[in-house]
Amino acid sequence: MTAAAKTDVIIYVVSDSAGDTGELVVRAAIAQFHPIHADIRRAPFIQDEHALLRVVEQAKAQGAILLYTLVLPNLRSELSRLAEEKGVVTIDLLGSLVASLEEKTGRKSRQEPGLNHALDEDYFRKVEAVEFAVKYDDMRDTTGILKADIVLVGVSRTSKTPLSMYLAHKKFKVANVPLMPELKPPDELFKLRKDKIIGLTIGVHYLNVIRKERLKALGLPDSASYATTSRIEQELTYASDVMEKLGCVVIDVSHKAVEETASLIMEHVTRRS
Missing domain, CATH: 3.40.50 (Rossmann fold)
Known part of the structure; x- marks a missing residue:
């Protein structure tokens, strides 16, 4: 902040x-x-x-x-x-x-x-997962995609980073990738098993409110293009197309707490194993 x-x-x-x-x-x-x-x-x-x-x-x-x-x-x-x-x-x-x-x-x-x-194997796995989530947050390093247990994809403000940290405390190595029309998705995404990828989507109105609040928190006008309905619709359409190509599971995070979304993700991970 x-x-x-x-x-x-x-x-x-x-x-x-x-x-x-x-x-x-x-x-x-x-x-x-x-x-x-x-x-x-x-x-x-x-x-x-x-x-x-x-x-x-x-x-x-x-x-x-x-x-x-x-x-x-x-x-x-x-x-x-x-x-x-x-x-x-x-x-x-x-x-x-x-x-x-x-x-x-x-x-x-x-x-x-x-x-x-207690400094047991379980504890060190959690520490390792948290360090992984920090290192491979927001596509800072795309090499983490192929090393991850879970890869989260979605537009800005769909809780990718909080989810990555929450899941890390459950000992999952999570990388997250922002999707935006101006940025080509990394090639590594299309080399990954689709059941390792989780797409995050959200309602237009709900995301509009969240982004306006974020701009206000940063001391910026809420009329910026980042929070306009037309820009949000464009981003969500683009993200939906990418997720369809990836063939991944998609979760709507509208009105969901991080814990609720994380629970759905862990259920999916459990089913695949």
Whole structure:
């Protein structure tokens, strides 16, 4: 997001580990309020009360929400105290669940941050997939197309990048390719098995609204050709022709959250294997 972009809400994700869990939950919630713009800021590997105080003071100054996934009880209680003292809205993502599990099982939690990130093969596969998605995002390097588990194609603002990152966290290597009339699709697309390609389409009106909001967020007039109905229709017609040539599955992402579209994609991938 650029400096000119409008931010609707700032959310700090505070963790005594990496903060992946908290950020995923925040993004899932934010998806229900599209197209608001959230500034998600991680405060990872918090170890002491001084670090907590700094984060709470920053959140107070910016009118932010604090979501935390603190495993250590002393850090949880101190954050709760500080937030109440400063009048900061907080959400404890783990505390209540851990307490309920302790009561139900009669066992104490291990109170070890980062256990869900044990450095096993599964974790490294996820890291590798995320790095792949970043490297081969938006056709920066077309060599990734033939290496990918999934290739997403579609016009601008059909959620290609968010879907790539979401699927990467599910350990899929995803490349994505923008389709526009002025840009010839890479030859690698036509060498790939069609069941590895997912076409993303969207309704004209819905895309018009999304693109206008994007232009406003960038401080640009919403009358730019990028968001006009005629330009959108031209792009979608072109993209539809390319997808037909590719023979790929096409998913309409209109009014769908990223998680819902990703679920449909994973179902398709499961069926092909």
